[in-house]
Amino acid sequence: MPRRVEFNQIGGPEVLRIVEAEIPEPAAGEVRIAVKAIGLNRAESMYRTGTYIIDPVFPARLGSEAAGIVDAVGPGVEGLAPGDRVAVVPAFSYHDYGMYGDLVLAPARAVAKLPDALGWTDAAAVWMAYVTAWGALIDTAGLGAGETVLIPAASSSVGLAAIQVANRVGAVPVALTRTSAKASVLREQGAAHVIATGEADLVAEVGRITGGTGARVVFDPVGGPGFARLAAATATRGMLIVYGALDPRETPLPVGQVLGRSLTVRGYLMYEATQDDAKLAAAKAFVLDGLASGALRPRIDRTFPFEQIVEAHRYLEANGQVGKIVVTV
Structure with a gap:
């Protein structure tokens, strides 16, 4: 059974729980991704503690950034197919999707194909x-x-x-x-x-x-x-x-x-950028071109296994990192 992270009350990292959850087939305009790595972001800590720009709806999910392999595509999805190496660009609300899991759904417009040379950890740290x-x-x-x-x-x-x-x-x-x-x-x-x-x-x-x-x-x-x-x-x-x-x-x-x-x-x-199709396309092109040329290179501060998501959030809140914290799945 696939796993994902949920929380049922606002609070510190200890409110996060790994639970088993059935992940449905992707609907129209969606893809399903077998996740290899997840990028952590400060907004996720704020959402968990009730200090973000939107309040959590329980049971709440987390995560807007992940990299993995397309497992299935929904009706109407073009340009993506099972087996593609992809990353998810944060372009949706935590109320609608959450990337903290080993199998997740994502809107196809928020998915970018990855260069072959880009590893999973770096790919989850980019967008x-x-x-x-x-x-x-x-x-x-x-x-x-x-x-x-x-x-x-x-x-x-x-x-x-x-x-x-x-x-x-x-x-x-x-x-x-x-x-x-x-x-x-x-x-x-x-x-x-x-x-x-x-x-x-x-x-x-x-x-x-x-x-x-x-x-x-x-x-x-x-x-x-x-x-x-x-x-x-x-x-x-x-x-x-x-x-x-x-x-x-x-x-x-x-x-x-x-x-x-x-x-x-x-x-x-x-x-502002990710909700506008033209700007999202321009942003993807800028980032992918920069990665290809070497002008853009994410710095990974530390990785944690998925099972240590609580510890990863504690480290995030300690403010000692230089660069990105990534959770591997």
């Missing part, structure tokens, strides 16, 4: 991070050659993806991290500059790097009181993109900075 970075930096902000982008929480999987996406278009990625402990790894991953925000004056350092103009784009998953400093480090007519709220404290709107330098403050969710 949330790179599509989020592409959608915010390229599609929304129009980041281009020579422009500076600030990347808070740069050691996260999305942060590392943003560094690589910025480099791919010739921009200047400036990685922000609380201490200098991860600075060498961030430089190895392609950061042009690293600022330890707990040890240096962020605004002064960005001014030095940019010759006093500030960063044209800020890509922030944190929010909280530190947002005002990010605004102060942004260039006139620059854009601050907020794609997360890791700091639970109130996020101030620095009105003086926003008005005085005509700043744009913009919320962003990856689903």
Whole structure:
């Protein structure tokens, strides 16, 4: 009997349970996938604890990112067939599908065929991070050659993806991290500059790097009181993109900075790209081309077996990783 992860109440990692569940034949527009690896994401921890943008509906499933082999296809599905190596792009609600399982259903539009050279672990680590970075930096902000982008929480999987996406278009990625402990790894991953925000004056350092103009784009998953400093480090007519709220404290709107330098403050969710067929196709092409050329390479921090999903979530919440946590099935 296939297994999947469910939870019946909000709470810590211990609420997660592996249960046996019958997985039906795929309906129209769906595929069924024998999963080999699952990528973990911060949103899944937030959904489990009731702090995500939607509330869980019990029994709740989890997971939006997986890689595996197509087991069956539903009516009307074209371009995919049993035996294909694929990955699932996060392009659906947790209310509708969950990828934490060894046999799962997914909407065919959210499935991408994999290059033969891409292993299961890497394939499960790609899509949330790179599509989020592409959608915010390229599609929304129009980041281009020579422009500076600030990347808070740069050691996260999305942060590392943003560094690589910025480099791919010739921009200047400036990685922000609380201490200098991860600075060498961030430089190895392609950061042009690293600022330890707990040890240096962020605004002064960005001014030095940019010759006093500030960063044209800020890509922030944190929010909280530190947002005002990010605004102060942004260039006139620059854009601050907020794609997360890791700091639970109130996020101030620095009105003086926003008005005085005509700043744009913009919320962003990856689903802006994945719910639009044309943007989803463009994102898939950008990521697959980048993987083929070597410009995009996910960094795997640690893997866990499926049976240790609780431990994997505990590790996710410890915030010590540099890159992606992947669960193998």
